[in-house]
Amino acid sequence: MLxxxxxxxxxxxxxxxxxPRGNLIRKGNQVRSLKQSYPVALKVQVPSGxxxxxxxxxxxxDAEQAEAxxxxxxxxxxxxxxxxxxLVEPWVEHTRELYLGLTVDGQIGGYVILYAPTGxxxxxxxxxxxxxxxxxxxxxxxALRELLASAEADDAxxxxxxxxxxxxxxxxxxxxxxxxxxxxxxxxPDGKLLALDAKIVRDEAAAFRQADVAEEIERSRxxxxxxxxxxxxxxxxMVGLDGEVGLISGGxxxxxxxxxxxxxxxxRPACFLDCSSNPTPAGYQLAFEALDADRKVKAILVSIxxxxxxxxxxxxxxxxxxxxxxxxxxxxxxxxxxGRDQADVVMxxxxxxxxxxxxxxxxxxVAAVRAG
Amino acid sequence: xxxxxxxxxxxLIYGIAGNFGRFSARDIAAYGTKVxxxxxxxxxxxxxxGVPVFQNARSACASTDADVALVYVPAPAALDxxxxxxxAGCKVVVYPGDGLPVQDAVxxxxxARRAGAVLVGPNTPGVISPGKAKLGFMPSFCYTPGALGVIxxxxxxxxxxxxxxxxxxLGQTSVIGIGGDPxxxxxxxxxxxxxxxxxxTEAILYLGEIGGADEYAVARYAERDDAxxxxxxxxxxxxxxxxxxxxxxxxxxxxxxxxxxxxEALRISGVHVAANLRALVDAAQAALRQRETITT
Numbered sequence: 001m002l003x004x005x006x007x008x009x010x011x012x013x014x015x016x017x018x019x020p021r022g023n024l025i026r027k028g029n030q031v032r033s034l035k036q037s038y039p040v041a042l043k044v045q046v047p048s049g050x051x052x053x054x055x056x057x058x059x060x061x062d063a064e065q066a067e068a069x070x071x072x073x074x075x076x077x078x079x080x081x082x083x084x085x086x087l088v089e090p091w092v093e094h095t096r097e098l099y100l101g102l103t104v105d106g107q108i109g110g111y112v113i114l115y116a117p118t119g120x121x122x123x124x125x126x127x128x129x130x131x132x133x134x135x136x137x138x139x140x141x142x143a144l145r146e147l148l149a150s151a152e153a154d155d156a157x158x159x160x161x162x163x164x165x166x167x168x169x170x171x172x173x174x175x176x177x178x179x180x181x182x183x184x185x186x187x188x189p190d191g192k193l194l195a196l197d198a199k200i201v202r203d204e205a206a207a208f209r210q211a212d213v214a215e216e217i218e219r220s221r222x223x224x225x226x227x228x229x230x231x232x233x234x235x236x237x238m239v240g241l242d243g244e245v246g247l248i249s250g251g252x253x254x255x256x257x258x259x260x261x262x263x264x265x266x267x268r269p270a271c272f273l274d275c276s277s278n279p280t281p282a283g284y285q286l287a288f289e290a291l292d293a294d295r296k297v298k299a300i301l302v303s304i305x306x307x308x309x310x311x312x313x314x315x316x317x318x319x320x321x322x323x324x325x326x327x328x329x330x331x332x333x334x335x336x337x338x339g340r341d342q343a344d345v346v347m348x349x350x351x352x353x354x355x356x357x358x359x360x361x362x363x364x365x366v367a368a369v370r371a372g
Numbered sequence: 373x374x375x376x377x378x379x380x381x382x383x384l385i386y387g388i389a390g391n392f393g394r395f396s397a398r399d400i401a402a403y404g405t406k407v408x409x410x411x412x413x414x415x416x417x418x419x420x421x422g423v424p425v426f427q428n429a430r431s432a433c434a435s436t437d438a439d440v441a442l443v444y445v446p447a448p449a450a451l452d453x454x455x456x457x458x459x460a461g462c463k464v465v466v467y468p469g470d471g472l473p474v475q476d477a478v479x480x481x482x483x484a485r486r487a488g489a490v491l492v493g494p495n496t497p498g499v500i501s502p503g504k505a506k507l508g509f510m511p512s513f514c515y516t517p518g519a520l521g522v523i524x525x526x527x528x529x530x531x532x533x534x535x536x537x538x539x540x541x542l543g544q545t546s547v548i549g550i551g552g553d554p555x556x557x558x559x560x561x562x563x564x565x566x567x568x569x570x571x572x573t574e575a576i577l578y579l580g581e582i583g584g585a586d587e588y589a590v591a592r593y594a595e596r597d598d599a600x601x602x603x604x605x606x607x608x609x610x611x612x613x614x615x616x617x618x619x620x621x622x623x624x625x626x627x628x629x630x631x632x633x634x635x636e637a638l639r640i641s642g643v644h645v646a647a648n649l650r651a652l653v654d655a656a657q658a659a660l661r662q663r664e665t666i667t668t
Contacts, residue, residue, distance in 0.1 A: 104474055104478070104554060104555060106554040106555055106556070106559065106584050106585060106586070106621065107559065107561070107585050107586075107589065109477075109478065109481045109482075109555050109556065109557075109559065110478045110481070110482065110555065111478065134478065134481075134482055135478055135479055135482035136475075136478075138482065172475075173475065176473055176474075176475055178474050178554075203473050203474045203475065205447065205471050205472060205473045205474065205620065206473040206474075206475070208447070208448050209448070209473075237618045239612075239615045239616075239617065241610075241612065250528060251526060251527055251528025251529065251618075252526055252528070252552055252581070252617055252618030252619040252622055253524070253525065253526020253527070253528050253529030253530070253552070253579065253581060253607055253619075254526065254528035254529050254531075254532055255528075255617070255618060256526075256581060256582075256607040256608045256610075256611060256617055256618075256622070257529055257532065257605075257607045257648075257649045259608075259610045259611070260607055260608070260609045260610050260648055260649070261648060261649060261650070262610070263609065263610035264648055268610075269610060272611070272615075272617050272618065274618045276528070276618075277470070305528045305531045305532045305535075306511070306528075306531075307497045307508075307509050307510050307511055307527055307528065307531055308392070308468075308497070308509045308527075336531075336532075336535065337511045337531055338509075338511045340511075340513075358532070358649060359649075359650055
């Protein structure tokens, strides 16, 4: 979960990292009531990258310019989203722009500190210096200092960077951040560091111990289309894909394999819909409601290869749902896995066909879509 | 000898008193796995499926010589349960649960390494060495003994693949579920090292997906002069960018994360890549045939 710059900077400030003193506004004319010396920077607050390049940051030298710039920024979309708020900050004179970040590297199985001596919008063009330390308690300031010796000739500056990196490690641990990126990190004329931007990604899995993450997940769920929002609220994993072939599946890998097989026929999957985290009557009911309500969906494939999910139980649930269901969209089943023998009996008694392979089931659902 | 688990492994199930733990105890014992102890802190259960149940892992290991642990606890309790079985001396630990915070995954991975143990998971069905033992909840009928070592980021896809291979007469030495999370106890490169060192494994099948860099570790392995023939299937060709596909790590953020980029890297490295699920068995067969050409 990517936080807005303002939310990220608040967290940096709370953990001893200097940021410009900024204010949030919702309307252009609010600029005038701010106690702000000029020039200022106006920055759209959207949780997406590439904002600077997209023109989401403007400079204003007086109140009049600022109001005009604010009006302009609030009307435009950035990353497919219109900003609700702008951050107004003093335009800070600085001598250099650096890049400092902390992230999780799956290959080393832990955290890394990233540093580049030239930050800014084009930072991707250089390979940053990388200090991989794994577990937070394995972070060693002296190891980072040594690594940066070749990258940063200025001893005093290097020391400030090392101190800030240590603070990022503490911050990541405290707030369950999986990425903290400060770009640019400004060097001020007096040599001090100031975080001009903040990109913080929080770990959604940590919602059970981070109340603000749980609240943000709830808020972002409500921004989804109604059908998707309802499925997510029911603990299903759903991503709308806008196609004709409905897919109710279990397990991420098999859901993607079925999506790919559908796409190979020239049709499009309607969704990624993985019920494995709620394989209950209520969960499957919700999945059918979502796809039955979607007018684009012409037929539904139920593809489940159960391990921890016992498919004999799933078969019983499918039978109950089919008996009550009002929609006439064709449904094709392909279920295999733990409990398959009993599942076959249940399906046979219910008069439902269970296709033996994913290929045959996909071919059948595709034929149903084309016939409809 | 197989990798990680065999018929001589002495298995402890942490969280044995819950529905899932009870089912799994019965299921893996029926497969021939030696389940010697259970742990259920705070519960008065003394026995499950004929297995003695203890209040903590230390007393379970001391009384039963358990050396392998299967941990069934929800994510908020996982960090402490895994640290406990490591402290008790278990050298192979499987944590199948999903939704584990990355920070906790980093911590249990580091703790396992300090203890000289191997951690498999999170977010995995576990490990099976067909005909020998299983440590997890994959459907047993999908597997049969043979020469192919299988590694998978996805549980469901590994069942499907196992079932296809078994139906086609291609048996497996071990099927290792490394899990769908970004930080893994055992990542693809490390799992390959295990299969590379396993004398019974003649060829390797890797089942991957979009996001993360595990597939590139597989490609690097395949470039080695002494690499065993390798086949792969990478799913998620139809996944849109920027959207998480169920697994925490299955997200296309950059070009390197895409299915197409991964397939290309693997092909260049000489891996037999299946274009889709339909072509999986052919790719595995090609890898096994390549082995025959090398050895004859």
